Amino acid sequence: MKKKTRMYASALIGIVLLIAGLMLQRSIQQPQGIIRVLPYVCIGLGCGLFGHGMGDVISGRLLKNSPDIVKRMEIEKNDERNIAIAAQSKAKAFDMMTFVYGALMLCFALMQVDLAAVLLLVAAYLFVEGYAVYFRFKIEKEI
Numbered sequence: 001m002k003k004k005t006r007m008y009a010s011a012l013i014g015i016v017l018l019i020a021g022l023m024l025q026r027s028i029q030q031p032q033g034i035i036r037v038l039p040y041v042c043i044g045l046g047c048g049l050f051g052h053g054m055g056d057v058i059s060g061r062l063l064k065n066s067p068d069i070v071k072r073m074e075i076e077k078n079d080e081r082n083i084a085i086a087a088q089s090k091a092k093a094f095d096m097m098t099f100v101y102g103a104l105m106l107c108f109a110l111m112q113v114d115l116a117a118v119l120l121l122v123a124a125y126l127f128v129e130g131y132a133v134y135f136r137f138k139i140e141k142e143i
Helices: 002-027 038-063 067-077 080-110 115-142
Strands: none
Touching: 002 038, 038 067, 080 115
């Protein structure tokens, strides 16, 4: 019951954010500062939440009368081979992200983009890399 409520709530919150974003976009004539991007953030989050919530609702209704399909999907989700494939693809994506973000930071610095934007990107990059190092040490201790 909790999951069903959460799915409907997600879809409803998405609609509310979408409508709020559209209303903000239409009603504010001369936006300044954060108000310039707030409507678009609300629209983006609203669309994402609505899509996710409605996807869960629709798939739940379609699978409600098909316990064999639900069981097969659960087995595939927990299959060791699929888990290993997902982990390996994430690792490859992380390796690529490391070089792409490094090149992007270098490009931003050479283009003399605002220092605050470059420092935010560097901080996010270092946070992700630090997180990876932390979990590497943690997993190595377990193994």
